[in-house]
Amino acid sequence: MADKIKDAKIVFVVGGPGSGKGTQCEKIVAKYGYTHLSSGDLLRAEVASGSERGKQLQAIMQKGELVPLDTVLDMIKDAMIAKADVSKGYLIDGYPREVKQGEEFEKKIGAPALLLYVDAKAETMVQRLMKRGETSGRADDNEETIKKRLDLYYKATEPVIAYYEKRGIVRKVSGNTD
Numbered sequence: 001m002a003d004k005i006k007d008a009k010i011v012f013v014v015g016g017p018g019s020g021k022g023t024q025c026e027k028i029v030a031k032y033g034y035t036h037l038s039s040g041d042l043l044r045a046e047v048a049s050g051s052e053r054g055k056q057l058q059a060i061m062q063k064g065e066l067v068p069l070d071t072v073l074d075m076i077k078d079a080m081i082a083k084a085d086v087s088k089g090y091l092i093d094g095y096p097r098e099v100k101q102g103e104e105f106e107k108k109i110g111a112p113a114l115l116l117y118v119d120a121k122a123e124t125m126v127q128r129l130m131k132r133g134e135t136s137g138r139a140d141d142n143e144e145t146i147k148k149r150l151d152l153y154y155k156a157t158e159p160v161i162a163y164y165e166k167r168g169i170v171r172k173v174s175g176n177t178d
């Protein structure tokens with residue numbers, strides 16, 4: 001099963017909450033036809049299913065914390081396998097959120113060809129998320145949780161960018177382009 005994605009082209013897409021990861025991915029999909037998999041979307045689909053696991057995930061996301069590594073990695077892997085026959089490559093949006101997640105992904109799935117770093121100012125991210133919160137219905141698009149997500153981003157996720165910088169595969173894109 002996992003053999004199907006062994007040689008897949010993988011692009012990690014990393015950036016702060018509300019930086020524009022999802023938006024930039026849509027543009028890449030339109031242009032290059034890659035398969036877009038957002039870890040947050042996969043988790044929210046599990047929450048929407050009403051499962052017991054979904055309830056536990058919802059509680060974690062509402063606090064702005066990271067869900068367990070194995071849960072999110074298994075979900076991404078399953079979603080990749082499900083698309084293996086039609087996929088030219090994968091945009092993995094929202095993963096890795098900490099260096100350990102990148103290491104585990106590489107052990108279980110494969111190495112990324114590129115890491116796209118979607119850059120935006122903290123102020124811009126907060127403004128966008130507050131605006132998105134008016135209509136998104138997302139439990140984590142509120143002032144208190146946004147602050148926690150931002151703190152966690154700087155603490156846990158920025159080191160991911162430095163880690164892949166050392167390997168020379170980071171490409172920075174502005175989250176402000178349309």
Ligand SMILES: Nc1ncnc2c1ncn2[C@@H]1O[C@H](COP(=O)(O)OP(=O)(O)O)[C@@H](O)[C@H]1O
Pocket residue numbers: 015016017018019020021022023024128129131132175176177178
């Ligand atoms: N280039 C942009 N210009 C203006 N607003 C943007 C831009 N990119 C994203 N947004 C807005 O910011 C919010 C977060 O964007 P999204 O792509 O969902 O980011 P992320 O996936 O990083 O949280 C959305 O409400 C979106 O409409």
Ligand SMILES: Nc1ncnc2c1ncn2[C@H]1C[C@H](O)[C@@H](COP(=O)(O)OP(=O)(O)O)O1
Pocket residue numbers: 015016017018021022038039040041043061064065066067068069072093094095096097101140149
């Ligand atoms: N790779 C990952 N590891 C752990 N938790 C994750 C995760 N990806 C998403 N989550 C959880 C925690 C996040 O605060 C929440 C929302 O993620 P998201 O939709 O990617 O947010 P955003 O696009 O606003 O950055 O889901």
Ligand SMILES: [Mg+2]
Pocket residue numbers: 021022038040
């Ligand atoms: Mg997103």
